[in-house]
Amino acid sequence: MEKVFTGIRKMISSGREGESFDIRGWIYRTRSSGSIVFAVMRDATGIVQCTVKKSEVSSEDFEQAARALIETSVECAGRLKADARAPGGYELIVTSFRVVSFAEPFPITENQSEPFLLDNRHLWIRSREQTAIMKIKETVLGGAREWFAENGFCEVTPPILTTNACEGGTTLFPLKYFDQNAYLSQSAQMYLEALTFSLEKVFAVTPSFRAEKSRTPRHLTEYWHLEGEEAWVNNEGNMLIQEELVSHIIGSVLRKRKEELALLKRDAEGLRTVEPPFERITYERALSLLSERGMNIKWGDDFGTEEEKVLTLEAVKPVFVTNFPKEIKAFYMKEDKSDSRTYSCADLIAPEGFGEVIGGSERETDVRKMISRMEEQSIPLEPYRWYLDLRKYGSVPHSGFGLGVERLVKWVCKLDHIRDAVPFPRTPSRIYP
Numbered sequence: 001m002e003k004v005f006t007g008i009r010k011m012i013s014s015g016r017e018g019e020s021f022d023i024r025g026w027i028y029r030t031r032s033s034g035s036i037v038f039a040v041m042r043d044a045t046g047i048v049q050c051t052v053k054k055s056e057v058s059s060e061d062f063e064q065a066a067r068a069l070i071e072t073s074v075e076c077a078g079r080l081k082a083d084a085r086a087p088g089g090y091e092l093i094v095t096s097f098r099v100v101s102f103a104e105p106f107p108i109t110e111n112q113s114e115p116f117l118l119d120n121r122h123l124w125i126r127s128r129e130q131t132a133i134m135k136i137k138e139t140v141l142g143g144a145r146e147w148f149a150e151n152g153f154c155e156v157t158p159p160i161l162t163t164n165a166c167e168g169g170t171t172l173f174p175l176k177y178f179d180q181n182a183y184l185s186q187s188a189q190m191y192l193e194a195l196t197f198s199l200e201k202v203f204a205v206t207p208s209f210r211a212e213k214s215r216t217p218r219h220l221t222e223y224w225h226l227e228g229e230e231a232w233v234n235n236e237g238n239m240l241i242q243e244e245l246v247s248h249i250i251g252s253v254l255r256k257r258k259e260e261l262a263l264l265k266r267d268a269e270g271l272r273t274v275e276p277p278f279e280r281i282t283y284e285r286a287l288s289l290l291s292e293r294g295m296n297i298k299w300g301d302d303f304g305t306e307e308e309k310v311l312t313l314e315a316v317k318p319v320f321v322t323n324f325p326k327e328i329k330a331f332y333m334k335e336d337k338s339d340s341r342t343y344s345c346a347d348l349i350a351p352e353g354f355g356e357v358i359g360g361s362e363r364e365t366d367v368r369k370m371i372s373r374m375e376e377q378s379i380p381l382e383p384y385r386w387y388l389d390l391r392k393y394g395s396v397p398h399s400g401f402g403l404g405v406e407r408l409v410k411w412v413c414k415l416d417h418i419r420d421a422v423p424f425p426r427t428p429s430r431i432y433p
């Protein structure tokens with residue numbers, strides 16, 4: 001009969017002392033003292049101490065257990081036994097220990113340099129911290145999909161190969177598309193706008209690419225972008241959607257990922273307060289707050305990490321900054337009705353210095369205004385002919401936003417560097433492994 005393997009977490013939480021279980025996984029830690037081997041095993045669900053006693057297993061099994069180094073893959077059987085000192089409160093008294101594949105000495109040990117760990121990322125991602133982060137990211141994406149589905153959004157699949165620069169020419173990755181010039185997508189926004197004319201409320205999760213040379217702890221050259229676009233919605237409605245979505249995501253993580261947050265030593269108190277409404281301040285108000293707090297920044301300057309940090313110094317929840325000056329935002333945004341120096345737009349700034357996690361806006365619907373703005377900025381019209389068409393056939397007010405998934409994960413997990421929010425980070429100096 002096929003053996004049935006039980007997940008480690010399920011085995012431990014069953015609490016069925018004395019019962020026999022088959023488990024499989026990798027050796028996480030091991031030590032031996034003559035006639036006994038303590039091998040802590042991990043699988044995708046948890047860890048458990050496996051105690052291999054010479055007297056309880058065949059001599060061949062014992063010899064294998066004594067010889068197996070960390071990361072050796074193993075199938076073993078044993079009886080569950082309560083032990084207050086063991087992680088999770090139980091150990092497995094092993095009755096059979098079969099090595100699937102012996103591991104060579106594992107290159108990753110304590111206190112290794114960052115470049116070494118990044119070169120060995122394919123092995124480092126097995127660590128419990130990295131595993132916890134990836135599980136939290138899964139819950140972030142799952143929570144987002146859940147919220148979108150409950151609120152009538154349709155998930156769509158825009159292209160990644162494109163001829164449009166959505167966010168300006170300076171951060172494009174060009175590529176040869178047979179005999180044409182094309183780019184990797186910076187944002188699905190324009191395609192999502194096209195899809196709102198039939199589906200009304202859409203969202204997409206896609207990789208986005210930015211050829212940003214800046215080496216900062218919050219920039220990747222390839223990141224995951226969660227974007228929503230909504231017909232019949234203005235900038236205020238757009239912010240309502242974002243604050244509900246973000247609160248739902250954080251709520252999911254708090255409910256489903258307690259263990260992972262604890263493993264990362266993430267104090268979740270602040271996250272618990274994340275519920276709508278989020279504070280909204282205009283860019284202009286932000287400038288005066290910054291100057292009151294001793295920062296020298298003038299109209300038309302964009303905010304950097306320091307400014308965003310100072311702005312959210314007293315905040316526990318994220319803060320929307322609205323009405324940015326036109327000169328620092330993209331041409332597709334709608335001019336604000338009450339302040340024509342600015343657009344109807346908002347960036348969402350995470351607290352605790354984590355900075356911008358969302359950029360969003362109402363979109364310009366007047367084709368003439370858009371064209372004259374593009375001409376002013378020397379943006380060629382030809383690649384955007386289809387985008388401009390959208391304004392000619394039954395245009396409606398619409399808004400949308402883009403959330404940087406790794407930026408959000410960085411905040412939720414309180415990571416020092418964004419590269420730890422993605423298993424194989426792409427930065428200006430790294431595309432291996």
Ligand code: NSS
Nearest residue numbers: 187189210219220223357358359400401402404407
């Ligand atoms: O450039 S954005 O501010 N806005 C857009 O791309 C819009 N076209 C989105 C939309 O309205 N559909 O980028 C959006 C978010 C930004 O707030 C960050 O959270 C994230 O994308 N972002 C990044 N994350 C990681 N690394 C880099 N380089 C990066 N650039 C933006």
